[in-house]
Amino acid sequence: MDAGLHAPxxxxxMFDVEATKRFYLDYLGCQxxxxxxxxxxxxxxxxxxxPLVLNLSSxxxxxxxxxxxxxxxxTSRLSTPN
Numbered sequence: 001m002d003a004g005l006h007a008p009x010x011x012x013x014m015f016d017v018e019a020t021k022r023f024y025l026d027y028l029g030c031q032x033x034x035x036x037x038x039x040x041x042x043x044x045x046x047x048x049x050x051p052l053v054l055n056l057s058s059x060x061x062x063x064x065x066x067x068x069x070x071x072x073x074x075t076s077r078l079s080t081p082n
Contacts, residue, residue, distance in 0.1 A: 009046075011055045013063035017043050020056055030054075 014020040024030045030047040037043040042059035057063055 007051075007053075009053050009055050010069050011057055011063045012069065013067075014043075014056045014058050017058060024054070024056070 021032070024047045025032060028049065030049040030052070033046040033048055033053075035043065035045040037058070042057065042062075044055065044057045044059065044062075046053065046055050048054070
């Protein structure tokens with residue numbers, strides 16, 4: 001019987017939205033699933049690449065810096081899609 005449980009999605013803090021997009025979208029090759037917020041409001045977005053899904057937030061209370069995160073990799077080298 002399926003309990004309806006899914007893998008947790010970590011929330012990571014971002015301080016510069018455009019720099020964050022360059023890193024996750026351009027460098028790591030993630031796709032932008034959705035984005036909310038603009039102007040002076042906090043921005044919250046989700047990026048993904050294969051089974052990796054991350055929520056990124058510019059809200060001061062989300063994803064506190066130095067908060068430990070764990071990612072499981074099947075390879076010791078991350079290839080970028082260039």
